[in-house]
Amino acid sequence: MPSIKMTVNGKEVAGEVEGRTLLVQFIRDHLGLTGTHVGCDTSQCGACTVHMNGRAVKSCSILAAHADGAEVATIEGLADGDTLHPMQEAFRQHHALQCGFCTPGMVMSAIGIVNDNPDPSEKEIREALEGNICRCTGYHNIVEAIGAAAKEMKA
Amino acid sequence: MYDFEYQRATSVDDATTKYGGAEDARFLAGGMTLIPVLKQRLDQPSDVVDLGDLDDMRGISEEGGAIVVKAMTTHHDVNTSDLVNSKIPALAALAGTIGDQMVRNRGTIGGSLANNDPAASYPCAVLALNATIKTDKRDIAADDFFTGMFDTALDEGELILAVSFPIPEEAGYKHFPNPASRFPIVGSFVAKGADGVRVAITGAGPCAFRQTEFEAAFAGGLNPDAIKDIKVSDDGLNTDIHASAEYRAHLINVMTRRAIGG
Numbered sequence: 001m002p003s004i005k006m007t008v009n010g011k012e013v014a015g016e017v018e019g020r021t022l023l024v025q026f027i028r029d030h031l032g033l034t035g036t037h038v039g040c041d042t043s044q045c046g047a048c049t050v051h052m053n054g055r056a057v058k059s060c061s062i063l064a065a066h067a068d069g070a071e072v073a074t075i076e077g078l079a080d081g082d083t084l085h086p087m088q089e090a091f092r093q094h095h096a097l098q099c100g101f102c103t104p105g106m107v108m109s110a111i112g113i114v115n116d117n118p119d120p121s122e123k124e125i126r127e128a129l130e131g132n133i134c135r136c137t138g139y140h141n142i143v144e145a146i147g148a149a150a151k152e153m154k155a
Numbered sequence: 156m157y158d159f160e161y162q163r164a165t166s167v168d169d170a171t172t173k174y175g176g177a178e179d180a181r182f183l184a185g186g187m188t189l190i191p192v193l194k195q196r197l198d199q200p201s202d203v204v205d206l207g208d209l210d211d212m213r214g215i216s217e218e219g220g221a222i223v224v225k226a227m228t229t230h231h232d233v234n235t236s237d238l239v240n241s242k243i244p245a246l247a248a249l250a251g252t253i254g255d256q257m258v259r260n261r262g263t264i265g266g267s268l269a270n271n272d273p274a275a276s277y278p279c280a281v282l283a284l285n286a287t288i289k290t291d292k293r294d295i296a297a298d299d300f301f302t303g304m305f306d307t308a309l310d311e312g313e314l315i316l317a318v319s320f321p322i323p324e325e326a327g328y329k330h331f332p333n334p335a336s337r338f339p340i341v342g343s344f345v346a347k348g349a350d351g352v353r354v355a356i357t358g359a360g361p362c363a364f365r366q367t368e369f370e371a372a373f374a375g376g377l378n379p380d381a382i383k384d385i386k387v388s389d390d391g392l393n394t395d396i397h398a399s400a401e402y403r404a405h406l407i408n409v410m411t412r413r414a415i416g417g
Binding site: 002018022042043046049055056058063068109112113116130131 | 157256
């Protein structure tokens with residue numbers, strides 16, 4: 001069984017996994033960080049999105065062993081104490097959620113989108129959200145929230 | 156997913172040695188196809204040899220009139236490379252249409268080519284640009300590489316190291332995306348280079364192929380009108396719930412004209 005170590009939300013973590021253990025299983029079942037969701041489990045919905053070495057990735061499609069040595073950031077690591085990350089705050093202000101299941105993945109993806117494109121147009125945001133599915137179909141407010149957060153993150 | 160022996164390669168030699176020493180191994184590049192395939196139990200390798208640590212298999216350079224993209228370079232890195240955007244902008248744009256943000260951050264050109272999905276985007280660029288696939292054993296010409304659905308000229312355990320794309324005078328790519336998956340239902344890549352005009356199609360058949368009747372029609376220049384009256388045969392093209400062979404044949408002409416601004 002591979003022994004792995006990685007940094008998750010700034011903390012060193014370690015564990016024993018099977019070769020087939022997915023990164024999302026390690027995050028949820030081994031570390032107890034259940035903010036990262038498993039939605040479709042077929043790499044289409046983006047609910048499991050985390051950041052690995054600074055890039056948004058689908059943690060249901062990466063082996064935990066592959067992430068050995070990586071820096072991983074999950075939804076739990078975004079807020080600074082009681083102060084939400086500007087993307088989380090924008091989602092709250094713009095009511096960018098209905099049932100909330102897709103929200104952690106949406107927020108992690110959205111931060112990736114704005115990191116790559118600090119001033120995205122509405123069209124660019126809609127295209128860049130290709131990999132995240134909201135089955136409540138609440139996209140409109142999500143797009144507005146990302147646009148607002150982009151301005152806040154630039155400021 | 157069935158369990159397997161996970162092995163992490165420390166060099167290209169180590170990767171091929173580990174592969175050769177296993178009963179039935181698979182190389183793991185970005186994993187954007189392999190991991191979903193394993194999760195669906197469509198494959199059951201004894202070993203997975205992870206190439207993730209091989210940093211010397213990543214990067215893009217210009218060498219003697221060609222852009223060389225190493226095999227573990229991600230779609231995101233090709234899409235955002237200044238070099239690719241300045242020398243072969245159609246290739247950079249194509250990379251930006253693959254999957255989504257998260258897939259482009261992980262998926263690699265080598266993995267895409269080795270897998271040879273019938274609807275993969277890169278194969279038509281490789282064919283139209285007359286690229287050379289460089290492996291740990293030899294150089295393979297694009298025309299010899301794609302041999303069938305999910306099938307390539309690669310031998311068992313042969314590893315793609317890089318792809319060398321001759322810089323064209325002009326090139327363009329256009330695809331008609333599946334409305335749900337965004338995979339090309341049909342994609343067309345047109346390139347005018349030292350070898351004349353080459354046109355390659357993805358998504359329409361078992362694997363990417365050249366549309367030679369268009370190439371001949373473009374001998375006088377890349378004018379969309381030169382092919383508008385050519386009716387493409389639907390013989391051997393794919394039919395599925397998304398599009399019939401006849402519709403794909405129609406799209407081959409339309410996407411090719413749009414690839415060159417028509």
